[in-house]
Amino acid sequence: MTFELLSKDPNSKARAGKLTTDHGVIETPIFMPVGTIGTVKGVHQRELKEEINPDIILGNTYHLYLRPGTEILKKAGGLHKFMNWDRNILTDSGGYQVYSLSANRKIKEIGVKFKSHIDGSTHLFTPESAVDIQREIGADIIMAFDECTPYPCDYKYAQRSMHMTHRWLDRCMTHMKSTSPLYGHQQTLFPIVQGSTYKDLRQQSAEYIANVGAEGNAIGGLSVGEPDDEMYAMTEVVNAILPEDKPRYLMGVGTPSNLLENIALGVDMFDCVMPTRNARNGMLFTSEGTINIKNKKWEDDFSPLDPAGYTWVDTEYSKAYLKHLFSVKELLGKQIATIHNLGFYLWLVREARRQIQAGTFRTWKDIMVKKLSIRL
Structure with missing residues (x-):
């Protein structure tokens, strides 16, 4: 994956760029329609391409893992072929679903044990398995496994969670290097900045993620109930640290106004x-x-x-x-x-x-x- 910064707005931090993967060019800033289970709800792929025309869509690791399952996806040749989509796909790691299943999961250092919302069966996601599943899905951009903290969140909990997310990232990076893509196109791993709405934690996390040297970076743990002003404040703190020559992805955001205000702060990629x-x-x-x-x-x-x-x-x-x-x-x-x-x-x-x-x-x-x- 390559990223080229083409233009900057003289009166804000907004930027226009070009991100290129094996499945084509993504012009930024970009909004990624959410295709949770291999479909953008209610829209044919032909309509998606010809009318809406996104350069990239998003798939959900947790949901695709449960249904149709990675064995089916591997037999199909990956999600691109399964859903007949020849453009870019990004998959989240399942971390947000772990957050939303708070009543049915246990978080430990090894990973997260959770119960399926479909049949109650028990599963374990680890940083390593999150990479493996996303390898099997075949997305162009895949996300590191993280914990998305709730809002409001106790400082001590946010701090412990952030450090665990960093340790999980190290395991994701190691496992990514020891495995290979399955379908003939390259895959890129984005780490995720956490730290809730605490400025010092966000700064620590952004510095840790910046030092990893990944090809792109994400900001997680926002748009979970905090006021917009806090979202913008945390985004500004993080973007002041994340490298300027790498794409920045703000996860799960948001309203049209949220998009514009965060573009003004230097964000390049969105989904919601x-x-x-x-x-x-x-x-x-x-x-x-x-x-x-x-x-x-x-x-x-x-x-x-x-x-x-x-x-x-x-x-x-x-x-x-x-x-x-x-x-x-x-x-x-x-x-x-x-x-x-x-x-x-x-x-x-x-x-x-x-x-x-x-x-x-x-x-x-x-x-x-x-x-x-x-x-x-």
């Missing part, structure tokens, strides 16, 4: 379930504000879904029609909303990139953040 999950609940993001399509006010509004036209659904369907689909619980409504939201998110990061290259990002960002807060 928000555009797809909120779409299935009738919330549409637009450049003029947010629409709750379930509201009665839309039932006789025959204007296009979004005149800006990020994807074909925006001009093909009216607000009234989409409101009707949600009213009668028609699956097509959720599909249309999902395509729209993902199209908007990809437009947003690509417009941010264009503004960075033009040197006008900061002014544009400030205007957009105000618009994004409007409820239409």
